[in-house]
Amino acid sequence: MAFVLLVGSAVLIRSLWGILHTDPGFDAAHVLAFHVYWPGESRTSEESSARSALSVDLMRRLRSLPGVSSVATASFVLFPDEMYKVPFEVEGLTADPSGQKPLISNGEVSPDFYRAMGIPLRRGRLFSAPDLAKGALPVAVVNQTMARRIWGDEEAVGRRFKFADPNFKSPWFTVVGIVGDVRGEGLENQCDPMAYVASNDDMNDDIIVRTTGDPLLLGSAVRREVRLLDKNLFIAHMNSAQSMLFDREAHRQFTAWLLGSFAFVAAALAAVGIYGVLAYWVAQRTQEIGVRVALGAEKSDVLWLVVGQGFKIALSGVAIGVAAALGLSRFFSSLLYGVQPADPLSFAVVSLLLGAVALLACYIPARRAAKIDPIEALRWE
Numbered sequence: 001m002a003f004v005l006l007v008g009s010a011v012l013i014r015s016l017w018g019i020l021h022t023d024p025g026f027d028a029a030h031v032l033a034f035h036v037y038w039p040g041e042s043r044t045s046e047e048s049s050a051r052s053a054l055s056v057d058l059m060r061r062l063r064s065l066p067g068v069s070s071v072a073t074a075s076f077v078l079f080p081d082e083m084y085k086v087p088f089e090v091e092g093l094t095a096d097p098s099g100q101k102p103l104i105s106n107g108e109v110s111p112d113f114y115r116a117m118g119i120p121l122r123r124g125r126l127f128s129a130p131d132l133a134k135g136a137l138p139v140a141v142v143n144q145t146m147a148r149r150i151w152g153d154e155e156a157v158g159r160r161f162k163f164a165d166p167n168f169k170s171p172w173f174t175v176v177g178i179v180g181d182v183r184g185e186g187l188e189n190q191c192d193p194m195a196y197v198a199s200n201d202d203m204n205d206d207i208i209v210r211t212t213g214d215p216l217l218l219g220s221a222v223r224r225e226v227r228l229l230d231k232n233l234f235i236a237h238m239n240s241a242q243s244m245l246f247d248r249e250a251h252r253q254f255t256a257w258l259l260g261s262f263a264f265v266a267a268a269l270a271a272v273g274i275y276g277v278l279a280y281w282v283a284q285r286t287q288e289i290g291v292r293v294a295l296g297a298e299k300s301d302v303l304w305l306v307v308g309q310g311f312k313i314a315l316s317g318v319a320i321g322v323a324a325a326l327g328l329s330r331f332f333s334s335l336l337y338g339v340q341p342a343d344p345l346s347f348a349v350v351s352l353l354l355g356a357v358a359l360l361a362c363y364i365p366a367r368r369a370a371k372i373d374p375i376e377a378l379r380w381e
Contacts, residue, residue: 002270003321003354004328005263010346011339012256018338019249025182025191027118028245030069032215033078033208034222034238054230055202061225067212072116073204075108077237079184079244083107083192087164090150091172101164104146105184105192108199114141114179116208124157124177127198131176139198140173146193147178161195173197187245188337215240267357270317274361278310282369289372299370306369310362311355318351 036058038051062071076083087101111127113119122144131139140161147156156175163170173195181191211218219238226233239247282289289302329341339346 001321002263002266003318003350004325005259005266006350006353007321007325007346008328009256009259009263010350011336011341011343012252012259014339014343014346015336016249016252016256019187019252020246022183022187022338024187024245025119025180026241028241030211030213030215031117031208031241032211032218032222032238033206033241033244034235035077036205036207036226037234037236038205052202054233058226058229058233059201061229062207062209062222065218065221065225067218068209069212070112070116070210072112072208073110073199073201074113074206074208075199075204076184077206078208078241079248083184083194085192088161088195089164091160091162093150102150102193104163105194106163107194107196108204109196110199110201110204113196113208116210117182118210119182120180122178122180124175126177126179127196131198132200138171138173139176141177141179141196142175143179143181143191143194145181145191146195147175149193187248216243267354270354271357271361274310274313274358275364277313278306278362278365279368281309282306282365286369286372289369290375293372302370302372303366306366307359307362310358310366314355314358314362318354321354322347322351 038054059071059073062068083105085103085105088104089101109127111129111131114121114126124141126141127139130136142156150156150161151159156178159175160172161175162172179196182194183189183191184194209215209218209222216239222238223235226235289305292305293302325347326342333341
């Protein structure tokens with residue numbers, strides 16, 4: 001049981017370590033993200049203009065805060081459980097005979113989004129102010145996965161596509177740049193095709209702030225600026241990007257911690273059990289050990305006799321544990337990332353660890369047996 005629990009916790013910890021050290025595709029350090037709730041609905045042009053003015057003023061206030069290097073907005077929250085996906089069409093590509101259109105994740109971002117998030121540009125260019133001007137050519141920036149899956153080895157910059165969502169009529173967007181993939185739906189998930197379209201700061205409710213120091217220390221200043229701007233505004237879901245990444249893996253951390261706790265208790269019980277069995281074995285064979293010593297057995301011989309007996313118990317337990325762990329490994333597969341359930345390294349380390357625990361549990365009664373005085377043992381007989 002100790003072996004099974006230790007192996008389970010070992011592979012989960014290795015998996016968690018691999019996930020937390022996976023490149024998310026952007027620079028998560030010094031990024032603060034939050035959502036702004038605006039009062040009422042902007043149904044009329046007056047309300048829309050008022051909200052636009054407030055949003056522009058809020059961006060100006062945030063950019064003027066000490067320690068802020070960049071501020072941007074987006075139409076989606078960071079790290080959602082699932083990005084909204086829409087069908088799309090690509091100019092010049094033959095449609096699927098079944099009529100089924102491929103799906104793409106999409107979002108609206110302000111021009112400073114890539115700088116605030118630290119997303120690298122791979123080819124082409126990013127959004128600029130002229131892209132937001134009235135009558136400007138609709139442009140988009142796509143991630144590497146979309147460029148690779150849709151256009152393969154061909155140049156994606158300059159190609160056109162449009163969204164095929166029946167809820168609105170989409171124009172043809174021209175690809176002007178390709179950026180790195182962002183693992184927005186979890187570090188363990190593969191990146192989906194993603195297209196970004198340009199929008200003004202006043203069009204989105206999710207705000208990203210890049211700071212020069214600890215982003216959480218800026219939270220109180222951000223809230224103060226929002227209250228000073230309009231008491232009816234309020235902020236929700238404020239957190240650093242690193243904390244968001246860490247929190248996404250909370251279930252894996254809890255599972256690893258729980259299994260590790262049980263494994264520690266099981267290993268302790270195994271050590272106590274081996275010690276108790278050997279101590280009882282030594283007490284029962286005190287006379288035999290005394291006779292062996294009287295006939296010339298060395299202390300090392302007695303030590304190896306007791307340790308060998310204990311290791312037989314430990315090795316049999318490890319052998320059964322290996323078989324049980326291999327049989328149960330398939331139940332861990334859904335929780336693992338980048339490591340196999342039957343991970344050889346985890347099995348080897350756990351075997352050595354339990355061997356060391358068993359050796360320590362064997363040594364104490366073995367040392368006691370080696371100190372047996374043969375005269376006292378024979379007199380007791």
